Amino acid sequence: WERxxxxxxxxxxxxxxxxxxxxxxxxxxxxxRGQVEVWGACLQPSRAFQRIVAxxxxxxxxxxxxxxxxEACAAADEDTDVHEFLAQRSWPIVIxxxxxxxxxxxxxxxxxxxxxxxxxxxxxxxxxxxxxxxxCAHRSWPSLLQNFLALRGNVTAEGxxxxxxxxxxxxxxxxxxSTCCRYFVNTLLSAVGExxxxxxxx
Numbered sequence: 001w002e003r004x005x006x007x008x009x010x011x012x013x014x015x016x017x018x019x020x021x022x023x024x025x026x027x028x029x030x031x032x033r034g035q036v037e038v039w040g041a042c043l044q045p046s047r048a049f050q051r052i053v054a055x056x057x058x059x060x061x062x063x064x065x066x067x068x069x070x071e072a073c074a075a076a077d078e079d080t081d082v083h084e085f086l087a088q089r090s091w092p093i094v095i096x097x098x099x100x101x102x103x104x105x106x107x108x109x110x111x112x113x114x115x116x117x118x119x120x121x122x123x124x125x126x127x128x129x130x131x132x133x134x135x136c137a138h139r140s141w142p143s144l145l146q147n148f149l150a151l152r153g154n155v156t157a158e159g160x161x162x163x164x165x166x167x168x169x170x171x172x173x174x175x176x177x178s179t180c181c182r183y184f185v186n187t188l189l190s191a192v193g194e195x196x197x198x199x200x201x202x
Contacts, residue, residue: 001085006097011122012085015065021126022060022134026053027098032078032194033086034093035066039135040186042066047077049098059133063126066092099125137183145187 015021028049029038033046036043038052039061053061078086085093099121105174151165167184171177181197188195 005098009118011097011099012082013095013097013126014091015063015095017065017067017092019093021063022132023052023063023126023186024054024132025056025125026051027125028052028098028100029063030096032082032094032096033091034176035068036093036095037064037066038062038186040137040141040183042187042189042190050097051100059135061135063095088127097122097125098189135179138180140185141180142187145184149191 003010003012014055015034015036023038028051029036029043030047030049031043031045033045038050041050043050052061099118148165148167168182169177169184178199181199185195185197
Protein backbone atom coordinates (compact mmCIF):
# COMPACT_ATOMS: atom_id res chain seq x y z
CA TRP A 1 0.00 0.00 0.00
CA GLU A 2 1.25 3.47 -0.76
CA ARG A 3 -0.05 6.92 -0.01
CA UNK A 4 1.10 10.55 -0.21
CA UNK A 5 2.01 12.10 3.15
CA UNK A 6 3.35 15.60 3.84
CA UNK A 7 4.87 15.91 0.39
CA UNK A 8 6.41 12.42 0.52
CA UNK A 9 5.17 9.00 -0.54
CA UNK A 10 4.86 6.42 2.24
CA UNK A 11 5.11 2.75 1.29
CA UNK A 12 3.65 0.19 3.69
CA UNK A 13 5.47 -3.16 3.53
CA UNK A 14 4.94 -6.44 5.38
CA UNK A 15 7.35 -8.89 6.98
CA UNK A 16 6.98 -12.27 8.64
CA UNK A 17 8.87 -13.12 11.81
CA UNK A 18 12.40 -14.10 10.76
CA UNK A 19 12.06 -12.59 7.29
CA UNK A 20 14.79 -10.16 6.23
CA UNK A 21 15.16 -7.30 3.77
CA UNK A 22 18.52 -5.86 2.82
CA UNK A 23 18.64 -2.06 2.67
CA UNK A 24 20.67 -0.16 0.06
CA UNK A 25 21.12 3.57 -0.20
CA UNK A 26 19.20 5.82 2.17
CA UNK A 27 15.67 5.30 3.45
CA UNK A 28 13.53 6.42 6.38
CA UNK A 29 11.77 3.60 8.22
CA UNK A 30 9.21 3.35 10.97
CA UNK A 31 7.38 0.36 12.39
CA UNK A 32 3.60 0.45 12.16
CA ARG A 33 2.85 -2.96 13.66
CA GLY A 34 5.05 -5.62 15.24
CA GLN A 35 8.77 -5.40 15.92
CA VAL A 36 11.81 -5.05 13.66
CA GLU A 37 15.53 -5.39 14.38
CA VAL A 38 18.05 -3.30 12.43
CA TRP A 39 21.72 -3.96 13.20
CA GLY A 40 21.13 -4.42 16.90
CA ALA A 41 18.43 -1.76 17.26
CA CYS A 42 14.96 -2.97 18.20
CA LEU A 43 12.27 -0.81 16.58
CA GLN A 44 8.74 -0.73 18.01
CA PRO A 45 5.59 0.90 16.57
CA SER A 46 6.09 4.65 16.40
CA ARG A 47 5.19 7.67 14.28
CA ALA A 48 8.87 8.68 14.29
CA PHE A 49 11.03 7.67 11.31
CA GLN A 50 14.54 6.26 11.70
CA ARG A 51 17.03 6.88 8.87
CA ILE A 52 19.05 3.94 7.56
CA VAL A 53 22.07 4.75 5.41
CA ALA A 54 23.98 2.06 3.52
CA UNK A 55 26.96 3.50 1.60
CA UNK A 56 27.60 2.05 -1.85
CA UNK A 57 31.01 0.72 -0.78
CA UNK A 58 29.88 -1.19 2.31
CA UNK A 59 28.00 -4.31 3.24
CA UNK A 60 24.25 -3.94 3.57
CA UNK A 61 22.31 -3.70 6.82
CA UNK A 62 19.07 -5.63 6.94
CA UNK A 63 15.64 -5.30 8.46
CA UNK A 64 14.57 -8.44 10.30
CA UNK A 65 11.02 -9.13 11.44
CA UNK A 66 11.08 -10.19 15.10
CA UNK A 67 8.63 -12.47 16.85
CA UNK A 68 7.31 -11.00 20.09
CA UNK A 69 5.37 -12.57 22.93
CA UNK A 70 2.53 -10.10 22.46
CA GLU A 71 1.56 -8.38 19.25
CA ALA A 72 2.87 -4.84 19.16
CA CYS A 73 -0.09 -2.80 17.95
CA ALA A 74 -0.05 0.34 15.90
CA ALA A 75 0.43 3.63 17.71
CA ALA A 76 -2.82 5.14 18.94
CA ASP A 77 -2.14 8.37 17.04
CA GLU A 78 -1.88 6.70 13.63
CA ASP A 79 -4.03 8.28 10.93
CA THR A 80 -7.52 6.88 10.45
CA ASP A 81 -6.77 5.41 7.02
CA VAL A 82 -3.77 3.54 8.46
CA HIS A 83 -5.91 2.04 11.24
CA GLU A 84 -8.51 1.00 8.66
CA PHE A 85 -5.81 -0.55 6.48
CA LEU A 86 -4.43 -2.56 9.43
CA ALA A 87 -7.88 -3.61 10.64
CA GLN A 88 -8.52 -5.36 7.31
CA ARG A 89 -5.27 -7.35 7.45
CA SER A 90 -3.70 -9.73 9.92
CA TRP A 91 -0.07 -9.19 8.95
CA PRO A 92 2.07 -9.48 12.10
CA ILE A 93 4.70 -6.94 11.04
CA VAL A 94 4.13 -3.80 8.97
CA ILE A 95 6.74 -1.14 8.26
CA UNK A 96 6.42 2.24 6.59
CA UNK A 97 9.25 3.23 4.24
CA UNK A 98 9.89 6.71 2.91
CA UNK A 99 12.52 7.20 0.23
CA UNK A 100 14.93 10.02 1.05
CA UNK A 101 14.38 12.15 -2.04
CA UNK A 102 12.92 15.29 -0.47
CA UNK A 103 9.30 16.47 -0.78
CA UNK A 104 7.72 15.63 -4.11
CA UNK A 105 4.41 16.07 -5.85
CA UNK A 106 2.96 12.82 -7.13
CA UNK A 107 -0.56 11.67 -7.90
CA UNK A 108 -0.80 8.13 -6.55
CA UNK A 109 -2.89 5.90 -8.78
CA UNK A 110 -2.56 8.08 -11.85
CA UNK A 111 -0.14 5.64 -13.47
CA UNK A 112 2.33 8.35 -14.39
CA UNK A 113 6.04 7.79 -14.95
CA UNK A 114 6.96 9.42 -11.63
CA UNK A 115 4.96 6.82 -9.72
CA UNK A 116 6.70 4.05 -11.67
CA UNK A 117 10.10 5.57 -10.89
CA UNK A 118 9.26 5.67 -7.19
CA UNK A 119 8.33 2.00 -7.18
CA UNK A 120 11.52 1.07 -9.01
CA UNK A 121 13.53 3.12 -6.52
CA UNK A 122 11.80 1.27 -3.69
CA UNK A 123 12.69 -2.10 -5.23
CA UNK A 124 16.30 -0.99 -5.60
CA UNK A 125 16.39 0.10 -1.95
CA UNK A 126 15.22 -3.23 -0.56
CA UNK A 127 17.47 -5.74 -2.26
CA UNK A 128 16.07 -9.24 -1.95
CA UNK A 129 18.91 -11.04 -3.68
CA UNK A 130 22.59 -11.46 -2.90
CA UNK A 131 23.91 -8.74 -5.18
CA UNK A 132 25.94 -7.29 -2.30
CA UNK A 133 27.14 -8.83 0.95
CA UNK A 134 25.11 -8.29 4.12
CA UNK A 135 26.38 -7.06 7.44
CA CYS A 136 26.69 -10.04 9.74
CA ALA A 137 26.91 -9.86 13.52
CA HIS A 138 29.36 -12.27 15.14
CA ARG A 139 27.55 -14.98 17.06
CA SER A 140 29.23 -13.94 20.31
CA TRP A 141 28.11 -10.30 20.23
CA PRO A 142 24.56 -10.74 21.61
CA SER A 143 25.70 -12.83 24.60
CA LEU A 144 28.57 -10.41 25.28
CA LEU A 145 26.10 -7.54 25.45
CA GLN A 146 23.71 -9.54 27.64
CA ASN A 147 26.53 -10.08 30.13
CA PHE A 148 27.49 -6.41 29.96
CA LEU A 149 23.90 -5.33 30.58
CA ALA A 150 23.65 -7.78 33.47
CA LEU A 151 26.21 -5.62 35.28
CA ARG A 152 23.40 -3.15 35.87
CA GLY A 153 21.76 -5.64 38.20
CA ASN A 154 24.95 -5.94 40.23
CA VAL A 155 25.42 -2.23 40.76
CA THR A 156 24.91 -1.17 44.36
CA ALA A 157 22.37 1.42 45.32
CA GLU A 158 25.00 4.04 46.08
CA GLY A 159 24.26 6.09 43.00
CA UNK A 160 25.37 6.36 39.43
CA UNK A 161 27.80 3.47 39.21
CA UNK A 162 26.05 2.21 36.05
CA UNK A 163 26.95 5.41 34.23
CA UNK A 164 30.61 4.55 34.76
CA UNK A 165 30.44 1.15 33.05
CA UNK A 166 32.79 1.11 30.05
CA UNK A 167 33.09 -1.30 27.15
CA UNK A 168 36.40 -1.05 25.28
CA UNK A 169 36.72 -2.49 21.78
CA UNK A 170 40.28 -2.83 20.46
CA UNK A 171 41.86 -4.62 17.52
CA UNK A 172 43.99 -4.37 14.42
CA UNK A 173 43.04 -2.32 11.36
CA UNK A 174 40.18 -3.46 9.13
CA UNK A 175 38.89 -6.22 11.40
CA UNK A 176 35.44 -4.68 11.90
CA UNK A 177 35.79 -2.62 15.09
CA SER A 178 33.57 0.22 13.84
CA THR A 179 30.95 -2.20 12.57
CA CYS A 180 31.02 -4.00 15.90
CA CYS A 181 30.66 -0.73 17.81
CA ARG A 182 27.65 0.37 15.74
CA TYR A 183 25.95 -2.93 16.59
CA PHE A 184 26.82 -2.51 20.28
CA VAL A 185 25.59 1.09 20.40
CA ASN A 186 22.28 0.24 18.69
CA THR A 187 21.65 -2.69 21.01
CA LEU A 188 22.56 -0.74 24.15
CA LEU A 189 20.39 2.21 23.12
CA SER A 190 17.40 -0.13 22.93
CA ALA A 191 18.13 -1.27 26.49
CA VAL A 192 19.38 1.78 28.40
CA GLY A 193 18.36 4.78 26.31
CA GLU A 194 21.67 6.68 26.44
CA UNK A 195 25.11 5.62 25.25
CA UNK A 196 28.31 7.66 24.91
CA UNK A 197 30.46 6.49 22.01
CA UNK A 198 34.07 7.60 21.54
CA UNK A 199 36.14 6.53 18.53
CA UNK A 200 39.87 7.15 18.79
CA UNK A 201 43.27 5.86 17.73
CA UNK A 202 45.56 4.71 20.52
